[in-house]
Amino acid sequence: MHQQLLLNAEQMQITLQRLACQLVENHKDFSQTCLIGIQPRGTQVLDRLHTILKKDFGLSSVEVGKLDITFYRDDFRRTDKPIQANSTSINFIVEEKQVVFIDDVLYTGRSIRSALTAIQSFGRPKSVELLTLIDRRFSRHLPIQPDYKGRQVDAINNEYVKVCWNETDQEDAVYLVKK
Amino acid sequence: MEELSVNHLLGIKYLNEADLQLIFKTADQFKEVINRPIKKVPSLRDLTIANLFFENSTRTRLSFELAEKRLSADVVNFSAASSSVNKGETLIDTVNNILSMKVDMVVMRHPNPGAGVFLSKHIKASVINAGDGAHEHPTQALLDAYSIREQHSNIAGKKVVIVGDILHSRVALSNILALKKLGAEVKVCGPLSLMPKFIETLGVKVEPNLEKALNWCDIANMLRVQNERMDTSYFPNTREYVQQYGVNKSLLSRLEKQITIMHPGPINRGVEITSDVADSEHSIILNQVENGVAVRMAVLYLLASKIKAYAG
Numbered sequence: 001m002h003q004q005l006l007l008n009a010e011q012m013q014i015t016l017q018r019l020a021c022q023l024v025e026n027h028k029d030f031s032q033t034c035l036i037g038i039q040p041r042g043t044q045v046l047d048r049l050h051t052i053l054k055k056d057f058g059l060s061s062v063e064v065g066k067l068d069i070t071f072y073r074d075d076f077r078r079t080d081k082p083i084q085a086n087s088t089s090i091n092f093i094v095e096e097k098q099v100v101f102i103d104d105v106l107y108t109g110r111s112i113r114s115a116l117t118a119i120q121s122f123g124r125p126k127s128v129e130l131l132t133l134i135d136r137r138f139s140r141h142l143p144i145q146p147d148y149k150g151r152q153v154d155a156i157n158n159e160y161v162k163v164c165w166n167e168t169d170q171e172d173a174v175y176l177v178k179k
Numbered sequence: 180m181e182e183l184s185v186n187h188l189l190g191i192k193y194l195n196e197a198d199l200q201l202i203f204k205t206a207d208q209f210k211e212v213i214n215r216p217i218k219k220v221p222s223l224r225d226l227t228i229a230n231l232f233f234e235n236s237t238r239t240r241l242s243f244e245l246a247e248k249r250l251s252a253d254v255v256n257f258s259a260a261s262s263s264v265n266k267g268e269t270l271i272d273t274v275n276n277i278l279s280m281k282v283d284m285v286v287m288r289h290p291n292p293g294a295g296v297f298l299s300k301h302i303k304a305s306v307i308n309a310g311d312g313a314h315e316h317p318t319q320a321l322l323d324a325y326s327i328r329e330q331h332s333n334i335a336g337k338k339v340v341i342v343g344d345i346l347h348s349r350v351a352l353s354n355i356l357a358l359k360k361l362g363a364e365v366k367v368c369g370p371l372s373l374m375p376k377f378i379e380t381l382g383v384k385v386e387p388n389l390e391k392a393l394n395w396c397d398i399a400n401m402l403r404v405q406n407e408r409m410d411t412s413y414f415p416n417t418r419e420y421v422q423q424y425g426v427n428k429s430l431l432s433r434l435e436k437q438i439t440i441m442h443p444g445p446i447n448r449g450v451e452i453t454s455d456v457a458d459s460e461h462s463i464i465l466n467q468v469e470n471g472v473a474v475r476m477a478v479l480y481l482l483a484s485k486i487k488a489y490a491g
Contacts, residue, residue, distance in 0.1 A: 068208065070478070071220035071250075077488040081479075082182045085208040093216060121217040 002178040003162070006134070009172035015150040016045075019131060020052040022148050023100065024055060024059075032126070033098040034063035037072075038115055039086035039109065042103035044165045045133050055121060063088035063097075072114040095123030100147075102165045106132040107143035117136050183481045187299045187306040190315035191356040199361060203325055205477035206470070213472055215291050219436060223234040223252035224482050226283040231274065233259040233289045238444050238468065239309050239319070246475035250403075255282065258300070270294065271301055278302055282487055284479070287311075305482045313347050313408060319443050320353035322474040324361060326467045329396055330439055335362030340392045341422060343402030343451055347409065348371045350443045351402060357380050369394040369424060370415040373404075389424055393434055401426060401451045417450060427453040431461060439463055 007015060015019050029034040030053075037046030043066050053059040070085040102113055112130060119125060131148040153161060155176060162175045183198050212220055226248045232240055240256075243376055247254045274285065284305045287295055292314035300307040307477065310316040328334050339358055345351045345367050358365050365383045367374065374385055386392040404420065414420050426440065438464045440452065448454045457464060 063321055070208070071212065071222045076222050077484060082484045087208060088211050102261075117221065121215045121219070123216065171229060 003175040004177075006153060006176055007159070008175040009166075012096045012133075012172045012174065015133065016048050017052060017097065019119055019133075019148050020049050020056070023049070023095075023131070024057055025055070026129075027098065027100075030059055032096075033100065034065060034094060035055060035100050035102055036090070036094075036115075036119065037064070037066045038101055038111060039066055039068040039084075039088070041163065041172045042101070042159070045104050045131075045166065046102045047142075051129075058076040062110040063092055065092070066113055067101075067118055069114040069118050071112055074110060074114065090122050094119060094125045096126050097123075099125040101128060101130045103130070103132050103156045105134045105161045106130070106144075106146055106149075107136045107139055108141040109140045112144050113142050133163060136161060142151060182484065183371065185487055186482070187308075188297045188317050188478055189299060189306065189308050191317045191320050191353045191360070192315065192355075194317075194360070196309070196360050199321070199324065199357065202321055202474065202477050203328060203490065205481060206325055206473045209249075209275075209471040209476040210478070213469075213476070219249050219251060221251045221479055223247070223250040226483055226486070227253040227255065227281060227315055228284045228286060228479070229255045229257060229277050229282045229304075229311075231277070231285060231287040231289075233270075233287070233294075234310065235260075236288055237307070238471070239298045239316075240382045241289065242468070242471040243307075243309060243318075243397070243475055246472050246479055247286075249472070250476055250479055252284075252479070255280070257277065270298065274298060277370060278304055284482065293381070304423045307482065312347055312349065313352075313405075314349050315356075316349040316355045316443075316476055317353050317357075318471070318478060319350050320357040321478065322467055322471040323350075323354055323400060323441060323443065324357045325474050326441065326463055327358075327363075327439070327465070328471050330463055330468065331359065331397065333482065334358065336361070337363045337398060338384065339363050339398045340366045340368050340396040341402065342368045342389065342392065343411075344371050344373045344404045345402070345406040346375050346413075348402050354379075354400060355383055359383075366392055366395065369402075370414050370420070376455060389426070390430065390433070393426070393430070393438060396438055398439045398441060398445070399426065400442065403445065403447055403451060421450055422437060425449075425451060425453065426456050428455045428459070431456060432458075441467060443467070 037043035066089050068086040068088045131146040131152040132146045134148040135146050135152045137152050158179045162174045162177050164171050166172050185193050286307045286309050290308040292312035294311045295306050295308035341351050366386045366388045400441050442464045
């Protein structure tokens with residue numbers, strides 16, 4: 001197994017800082033905006049961005065939630081391996097709010113398609129945007145593109161992007177891994 | 180991730196502990212779903228489920244139907260009272276007729292023990308037993324165990340007493356099997372005439388004295404006296420049963436600790452429990468009903484995930 005480093009800890013931090021700045025630029029005080037992390041791995045990106053927004057921008061009351069899309073997936077009964085559901089915690093209604101989906105890697109776009117359906121259970125958002133740490137270009141199955149992206153990557157089919165976090169993987173890094 | 184070890188839910192007997200934990204974990208997520216403003220997910224939208232009730236039911240049938248609809252399945256309902264069963268059709272014929280209408284899963288309640296097992300051997304669809312005679316009622320045991328897990332955070336090591344008509348109760352058998360698999364200690368309490376022979380072989384103890392049983396336990400699951408299944412008189416009269424095996428407020432206040440009261444319903448108020456107990460803070464009876472929908476959604480979802488799409 002061969003892996004190539006795409007982002008090290010410092011680069012990851014700079015990228016997250018930039019993404020947070022871009023969010024502030026568009027959403028100002030976040031009074032009409034909520035950030036939704038897509039389970040399981042988008043929630044790590046969300047937690048980091050939330051911390052930066054609190055510490056560096058003094059935005060302490062940003063509404064954040066975690067959305068699990070398992071029951072909305074379009075490959076239910078079509079994959080060999082069943083998928084474990086994760087928890088959803090959204091303690092507010094997204095009606096007329098600007099929702100920003102947050103995920104680690106955007107690949108086929110199917111998860112985001114499911115998330116677009118899932119979020120409707122919490123009301124009709126005014127708009128939905130997508131923030132992703134890594135955008136795998138030219139691999140989309142659906143017409144879905146990110147509004148905010150950390151880094152674009154060209155990867156072929158037998159490669160995948162591995163995002164590691166200090167909390168779970170003992171380091172902050174992003175790798176391109178050959179299977 | 181794991182998946183269920185079975186393709187049908189015929190009884191707790193056929194499940195292992197990992198299956199039970201998987202159902203609970205999945206039910207946790209569905210419980211969140213059914214508390215959303217929009218309580219519906221599209222997972223089962225391309226499946227059709229038949230609810231075949233050859234015996235009366237309100238709660239279980241409604242609960243299954245709600246669970247199915249919240250998973251977006253198409254649902255057909257059948258109850259024996261208004262069907263051709265009364266004209267002499269056999270079970271297999273009735274079910275095969277329904278299956279030729281392309282049904283993927285069957286939820287069945289039947290007065291004969293083993294009806295679900297029999298059916299699962301003869302049809303292609305997944306079968307879920309919603310009660311077969313005095314044998315098993317697996318989803319009730321699952322929701323009871325789930326409610327205990329929710330209330331006490333863990334089931335292993337908890338002391339549960341099942342009180343009442345153990346002999347005619349499918350809830351009792353399924354509950355005993357589930358709780359034992361999850362590591363709880365179980366006692367049964369009731370008139371000896373309503374105790375099945377060899378019940379100890381299930382690993383439970385019989386405690387004929389209600390007050391002693393309640394003082395021992397953390398959770399008491401009160402069962403209804405199933406008059407409709409009684410071919411003879413098992414105790415002198417209801418008044419005497421109430422005096423010995425009915426739970427009331429003054430009995431609970433005499434106990435050394437606070438215990439949780441459960442009941443699978445329907446309640447005969449004033450017989451197995453009094454109204455003030457049923458409606459008290461000790462009781463989690465309505466939580467059980469809510470959890471019933473979440474647990475049944477989990478069972479349907481996990482069994483459905485084993486039916487492959489376009490598998491011929």
